[in-house]
Amino acid sequence: MKILVTGFDPxxxxxxxxxxEAVKRLPATIKGAKIIKLEIPTVFNKSAQVVHQAIVKEQPDYVLNVGQAGGRSALTPERVAININDGRIPDNDGYQPLDEPIQPDGDTxxxxxxxxxxxxxxxxxxxLPAIVSNTAGTYVCNHIFYQVQYMRTKEFPKLKAGFIHIPFLPEQVITRPNQPSMALADIVKGLTAAIGAIVERDGQSDIKAVEGQNH
Known part of the structure; x- marks a missing residue:
């Protein structure tokens, strides 16, 4: 089994x-699965091009995109990607889409x-703390999550994919009072555990457990 794990640049x-930083420090194999590590740009559209090239080259069984969610105190596997680009800030190429569909012919x-x-x-x-999240935002994190799902429907039907958000590092909150953070070693530990669960559940449905939220 091969799992492509991506992480955004600053x-x-x-x-x-x-x-x-966490993706680079993941083990080469987790529970027998080969981990392919890939840095991707925090840029709308270009990020998807880089991931598409890697999928074509590596033919992974799974793709797990990892992104920063400042303000969250837990690792949060994402449930759903939505078909909207709405940038709170410009991406690293200076592009800031507002209320634009990611794929005009894609599902909502x-x-x-x-x-x-x-x-x-x-x-x-x-x-380590973890909860299921029901919103991946509308920035490049949601964008890449959606784009890989779109690729599944068009080109890679056997691929399984998803996204997980992680907190700030401690050094990132020095000038952000009251913002939660998590040590890099703990983030790596949490991602390793999450990937281990992916491997263990291969070929099976998800577990039945209470993870719903009221808000």
């Missing part, structure tokens, strides 16, 4: 992005194929 005012939304509840449970079993 964006906005930050000089570091915990996504790629796509659900992940990953066992997100099993992933959250595995992260908590590793001693």
């Amino acid at each position: 964006f906005g005012s930050d000089k570091i992005n915990p996504a790629i 939304a796509y659900f992940t194929q990953l066992p997100i509840k099993a992933m959250a449970k595995a992260i908590r079993a590793a001693g």
